[in-house]
Amino acid sequence: MNEEIVISLKGVRKTFRDFWLRPTVNAVDGLDLSVRRGEVFGLLGPNGSGKSTTIKMILGLLDPTAGEVLMFGRSPRSLSARARLGYLPELSYMHPFLTARETLMYYAGLCGLSRNEGAKRTAELLAMVKLEDVANRAVGGFSKGMARRVALASALVGRPELLVLDEPTSGLDPVSTKEVKMLVKALAANGMTILMTSHLLADAEDVCDRVMILNHGKAVAEGRVAELGGSLEDFFLAKVGSADEFVLADFLS
């Protein structure tokens, strides 16, 4: 790992507004974050803590209300910066009428690969995610796990330097989850920078070098996993609190 900063957020704030431009939600509030080349960085937090919003600002899909977001030292809207990026969204968003092969060819086209390069890369990735047998079936009929594998392969089509994974193990069975974690470790070992979010703290603990915990749009803790001193779950509950347990207790009483 070197000290080159791949992703940098400084004082980033995001306020969503309604049709009349009235502020509705302050999703991210004054966030500072930096991800170095070659590290696996975990963005953790409860639902609604601002993880996905942060990722979408890094991808250039949302514009920050205030602050600065840089990817490879450039604006996230820069095409040259985005050419070095792979993205796996929280849900496997795909065109249901395309087959698995056509889906990967489509993303190969979006990465600017030629038809031959795209076909070669598609075959490699279908083999990697073990979907060669169903390559010519429409992804609309795939199970959640199979769709997740296609989405993961799509994120890797352009041989990205930075991989952004939003809940990468969401919807996968334990075997597939383990395979994804092994894949993330293998990609990181090859020098890829990975930013991931997860609700599953065990997943983050297994693969992340460094984590940041978000709550109500603010960073409440940041540090290396190896230096936490205990389990990530204990650390997380200490920082975020187990509010859900209290709510449940109130409900039951």
Added chain:
Amino acid sequence: MRRWLAIILATALELLCEPLFLLVLLAALVLAAVAPAMHYHQFGEASRMARDAGLSSVLIGGAVVAFVGPVRTFRREFETGTAQVALAHSVSRTAFFLSKTIGCAVAYFAFVAIVSLTSLTIVNGAEIGGRFASVRGDMARLWGPSFALAVAVIVLPLVAGAVLNRFARFRFTLTANVFALLVAFAGAFYRFDAALASRLLPALALATSPALVLLASSAAFAVRFKANAAMSFVALVAACLMPALGCYCLSDALADGGSIPAGYAALAFAVLAPAVAAPLVLGVHFINGRDVQ
């Protein structure tokens, strides 16, 4: 260019695979086939009826495709999240919007090609029927060949789509559309009338031009508003276009036996260019200003 091509092809494929597209196409083909058959008692006017019905089908069915197609594909991109993934690649928002709009136009022109070639097929059939009738005086045979060809254009693609879907897993709607195009092409050109084509093509170009304004407006509003609101705005654009359509007088131009004057066509396209460009500029502004979630 590869990026543009990928989005154009995916969008055209999406719309051509839509059951709604096939439904509108079949309705337009039935209108083009049945309307002239019902009027074949007007001796000597069979071909004109077929041409008029064909142009009406292109106008009405094409307007539906141009109106609904972009709204459906853009809203689906934003609501299902596929736009997020596409825009996370090195594709600018402007390129995404324009290439998707071109993809919609490809699907629209496929529709126009199928319906207009079917009309030519029916014109051919009507003239064959006319010859039978004048020689043998048999009214029942007058519309027979025309109607049979029209039925072939409608039924054969559906059968081919079903068979290939059953035995080779081809996409039903896409296969049916491709076969409709092939059958219509064969029917239209087995006895090619260059003079008729030279009169029909400018008329078709003029008939499609208001639909292109609708298509561009539909794409622009779909980027900014939800489906119902977008359709309301496009309906407003369509209402504004209606008086302009009254000035086209395509049927009269063709009935006189002459072609549409070149100056008239040039003026129409001079009006068309900014009318299409304006919504496209608006769409680019909308997509660059919005959050993609």
